Amino acid sequence: MKYDEIMVRYGELSTKGHNKKSFIDRLGSNVRKALHQYDQVKIHPNQDRLHVELNGTDAEPVMERLKQVFGIQNFSPSLRVEKDFDSVVEAAVAIFKEQVQGPTTFKVETKRADHKFPMGTFEMNKQLGGALLKAFPTDLSVDVHHPDITLRVEIRLNGIYLTSAKILGAGGLPVGTAGKGMMMLSGGIDSPVAAYLALKRGVSLEMVHFYSPPYTSEQALAKAKELTGKLAKYSGSIKFIQVPFTEIQETVKEKVPEGYLMTVQRRLMLRLACALAQKRAGLAVFNGESLGQVASQTMESMLAIEDVTTMPVLRPVLSYDKNEIIKIAEDIDTYDLSILPYEDCCTVFTPPSPKTKPNLKRARSYEARLDVEGLMQRALDGIEITEIHAGDEFLNQNQDVFAELL
Ligand SMILES: Nc1ncnc2c1ncn2[C@@H]1O[C@H](COP(=O)(O)OP(=O)(O)OP(=O)(O)O)[C@@H](O)[C@H]1O
Incomplete structure (x- = not known):
């Protein structure tokens, strides 16, 4: 017809x-x-x-x-x-x-x-x-x-x-009608789904991705960019901000007891995401946390991490079960990419048994051992921004290396 x-x-x-x-x-x-x-x-x-x-x-x-x-x-x-x-x-x-x-x-x-x-x-x-x-x-x-x-x-x-x-x-609301948010995008299953749901409520997003070379590979970075390309179908082009996180992770590893490595790292990630939001007219930070899913996603953990900011930290998949998140990931075509086996910067430095109920005062005092301002400034000085369009591919640019990994 x-x-x-x-x-x-x-x-x-x-x-x-x-x-x-x-x-x-x-x-x-x-x-x-x-x-x-x-x-x-x-x-x-x-x-x-x-x-x-x-x-x-x-x-x-x-x-x-x-x-x-x-x-x-x-x-x-x-x-x-x-x-x-x-x-x-x-x-x-x-x-x-x-x-x-x-x-x-x-x-x-x-x-x-x-x-x-x-x-x-x-x-x-x-x-x-x-x-x-x-x-x-x-x-x-x-x-x-x-x-x-x-x-x-x-x-x-x-x-x-x-x-x-x-x-x-x-359904949902037109992207851009709810203001701008910074999306903490890892290479995992949950944060791309959270990004999709935020876009669906009219938020225009910029992606913030922390990477830690040489502990994380070029592929891990390319994967997060390619995930952004999948999400750009729903919003037009999206700015992808890569933030170097190696120095912070190495310093935290050196100065903070193992049980609090993850909490302190996450505090710094959130500080950086909020600093970027402030610079770039963002109104909130989004992440892919779902309540109770892993150690960093208990309410005690959220309390100890969110302590670093007064900016809203929004969690679109907070109440979703893992299988519900996977279903959406499949529908929006991010799942197959998300399960590719590249080390994320967090997994590399995650201790075998992070505190599931970190204590806020301790988290603050361990963080105080660091030169937070200097570390943040150097990370912010090292950011790179890429404008990513719907369907842009990054992984196959490194096909040879990619093939070796499989
Ligand atoms: N390298 C990273 N860059 C940006 N944000 C990150 C990074 N790692 C984790 N995050 C943020 O922290 C959230 C929780 O990460 P974590 O690895 O604990 O959980 P997850 O359930 O595996 O999430 P995901 O599937 O999104 O990776 C992520 O959803 C994401 O928003």
Whole structure:
């Protein structure tokens, strides 16, 4: 079927009161970015709907991209016909020919924006319904309560639009409407899922990744970048900030008792993420912690780590079970990358038995043995920022080394 337009319905946007206009503008620009490679496509973000005019572009790939844009509740590919009843019948029959295979129930639902059109909505429902029953005398019957197919007809000023499908969108809020956050992205399973969920609530993210060469490999860094490429599908390009963490980890290892290595390292990571947020207009730090999952993710641990900041530390997967997180990771296509066996900077320096219930005062006093300011300054001086686009690949740039590892 050669569709003319995709009609996009807003999700929670419709309830956002006086913010509605800025939300719709943002969604419009996010859709424009997502569809930028389709030159012919035109986007019209209106008060109640957004219209994607295809102008000859195939609807399928466009709809695949739309499924990844947050703030869309659902959308419908539509046909546009001239404003006469015979054209409407012809298009409706063509749509039904594709969908009716055996006994099928249906109803027609008409909306009329052009009140000069001679047929009312009730009359259109009735006459078009009758014409369809005539065209498919054995298979079709009407069911107004639970039809298999709902044929929606919209009589607008510039033509009549017909659609029979409602495809589920990604939901959530348009990325950018909730402000900016710094996402602590490791190479693991959880933080990419947390990033996805933050983007879904409208947060625009910058990734902060700590790496510790030579203890961690180029592959570990490339993997975190490639994960960012997977997430950029949902937000447009994302800035990836790599923070050198070797000096801090070596110093912490030297000066802090083994049971508190992890707590103190995490305090420094959080300090750095917050410092970056402050410099770069971020409003919060996000991480991939889930309550009780590992030693650093008990409430005692969170208390001892979060002590370093007053900035909100948000944990989108806090209450998720591991298998729920894995399910989302599979759906957003980060899982296979996340399970590649590259050492993360934390695993390298994780003691065999970190304190699951660290004491806040001790954590503070062990940290006080370090030159926190100097260590942080040198780490911040060494950051590198890469702008990563949807689907960018980094791992296969090192394919030879990669092959050796497998
Ligand atoms: N190298 C790193 N760079 C940036 N953030 C990190 C790094 N390591 C850990 N984090 C942050 O700390 C959180 C907890 O990490 P940890 O390794 O304890 O748990 P995890 O459950 O394995 O998380 P993940 O699966 O996201 O790695 C991560 O979700 C991430 O937000």
